[in-house]
Amino acid sequence: MNTVASNATPAVSIANATPPVTHYRTATIDGLTIFFREAGPQDAPVVLLLHGFPTSSHMFRQLMPALADRYHVIAPDYPGFGQSDMPDRAKFAYTFDRFGELMDGLLDQLGINRYAMYVMDYGAPVGWRLALKHPDRVTGFIVQNGNAYDEGLKAFWDPIKTYWADGSDSSRKALLPLLTIETTIFQYTDGVSDRTRISPDNWVHDQALLDRPGNNDIQLDLFYDYRTNLPLYPQLQAYFREFKPPMLIVWGKNDFIFPADGAYPYKNDLPEVETHLLDTGHFALEDKADEMVPLIREFLARRVDSKPR
Numbered sequence: 001m002n003t004v005a006s007n008a009t010p011a012v013s014i015a016n017a018t019p020p021v022t023h024y025r026t027a028t029i030d031g032l033t034i035f036f037r038e039a040g041p042q043d044a045p046v047v048l049l050l051h052g053f054p055t056s057s058h059m060f061r062q063l064m065p066a067l068a069d070r071y072h073v074i075a076p077d078y079p080g081f082g083q084s085d086m087p088d089r090a091k092f093a094y095t096f097d098r099f100g101e102l103m104d105g106l107l108d109q110l111g112i113n114r115y116a117m118y119v120m121d122y123g124a125p126v127g128w129r130l131a132l133k134h135p136d137r138v139t140g141f142i143v144q145n146g147n148a149y150d151e152g153l154k155a156f157w158d159p160i161k162t163y164w165a166d167g168s169d170s171s172r173k174a175l176l177p178l179l180t181i182e183t184t185i186f187q188y189t190d191g192v193s194d195r196t197r198i199s200p201d202n203w204v205h206d207q208a209l210l211d212r213p214g215n216n217d218i219q220l221d222l223f224y225d226y227r228t229n230l231p232l233y234p235q236l237q238a239y240f241r242e243f244k245p246p247m248l249i250v251w252g253k254n255d256f257i258f259p260a261d262g263a264y265p266y267k268n269d270l271p272e273v274e275t276h277l278l279d280t281g282h283f284a285l286e287d288k289a290d291e292m293v294p295l296i297r298e299f300l301a302r303r304v305d306s307k308p309r
Contacts, residue, residue, distance in 0.1 A: 045115075095222075
């Protein structure tokens, strides 16, 4: 499978350099306030960072300064996540199609028409929709525990698949434990060998947002809508074969939610994919940034910067 273990050297310290400035901005897209973090030179190659569940652009707070000396880095929050609006679900469809449209609208408003993407968890189906709509705009992918193959949906997904199959109220309510503080802590700590490297601020931050009135139903709507991603997989895999986007996989191999089974099949459609399985869990950036940042920077410099813009 051309899978390599990662023992990369730590990122070069920037202690003696001027740290890049991150700006915290909002844009109005289709009447909604979308929050995003932005850093780096405006004329540099763009890297779009798309977050997972149950977090927000907060997950990229360490990665952005590590890239912003050379790249224009943008990390938005989806509606119902982070600092973006959380509209009433009776008036707004919480779907991955809608998230993709809003992220596309944000990029258009910012005048960005060429970008690499870092996709993780929910960020993968959002990013895949952008790629399928604008295949000529994507300069490459960094995939971190983001699924594009049926093989990647294992035991964690069984109760969610039951809800997909029957759409019943009882199956929906059976998923409520996935929104508790216990599960949020599990997502950050399961499969991690040294928990002292994981800041508890993560689950405090995420759970406070999950616990907002009405957010449970929003998240349950998204669990149900995730079923719409599976029919896109054949189209996505055909896109990989046709356009051959450069791809770096940096995947927490101990992840119970998106296990390493989902990392291997990319090789079938992208023979030149670069795969690094890291000894960690779901939120790999939290304890493996020192390994991931050098891999990401080297990949971007070699495979993305050199692509014509």
